Amino acid sequence: YVYSKDAILGGTYRIGAAKLFAAYESISAPDAAAGAPSKLKHGWLGVRYDVTPALTLIGAGYRVSANRGNGNATLLMVGADYYLSKRTFLYASLGGVNNSSSANYAADVTVNGPGAGASQRAVYFGMGHSF
Numbered sequence: 001y002v003y004s005k006d007a008i009l010g011g012t013y014r015i016g017a018a019k020l021f022a023a024y025e026s027i028s029a030p031d032a033a034a035g036a037p038s039k040l041k042h043g044w045l046g047v048r049y050d051v052t053p054a055l056t057l058i059g060a061g062y063r064v065s066a067n068r069g070n071g072n073a074t075l076l077m078v079g080a081d082y083y084l085s086k087r088t089f090l091y092a093s094l095g096g097v098n099n100s101s102s103a104n105y106a107a108d109v110t111v112n113g114p115g116a117g118a119s120q121r122a123v124y125f126g127m128g129h130s131f
Contacts, residue, residue: 004029017050021060037066056081058093064105071103071116079124092125 010023025042032038046060058079065072079093097107097120104113107122114120 001029002031019048019050021046021048032068035068037068037070039067041065054083056083066103069102071100073097073099073103073105075105075107087130089128090126091128092123094121094123096121 005028006025008023008025010021012019012021014020022045023043025040027040027042029038042062042064044060044062046058049057051057058077058081060077062075062077063072075095075097077093077095079091079095081089081091083089095107097105097114099105099114099117099119101117104116104118106113107120111120111122
């Protein structure tokens with residue numbers, strides 16, 4: 001796009017050990033190339049649950065819909081963060097995207113989509129450290 005307009009409304013709410021989050025995003029790009037979506041609607045819901053001070057479980061769902069026949073997709077993920085110290089943690093997550101017959105969204109932004117109507121799975125794990 002040469003330019004686009006993006007509006008996001010979201011928030012979080014803590015209930016005991018659970019932190020709920022939700023958001024809605026609307027993107028408009030009137031100069032999009034022919035056939036490319038000029039409007040996207042994107043929403044997500046999720047929860048982070050502190051099992052212990054060191055262990056947090058995560059679950060989320062994301063949905064995107066595009067105009068001009070570009071379809072929609074749903075991404076679901078589960079994961080966990082385990083803190084070894086105040087600044088160091090291990091993380092792991094599993095996610096999968098399911099595309100409608102005309103959508104080609106990827107489970108990870110660093111790879112290409114699986115093809116229109118196909119699904120894709122991704123696994124992440126590693127260690128993070130704050131300096």
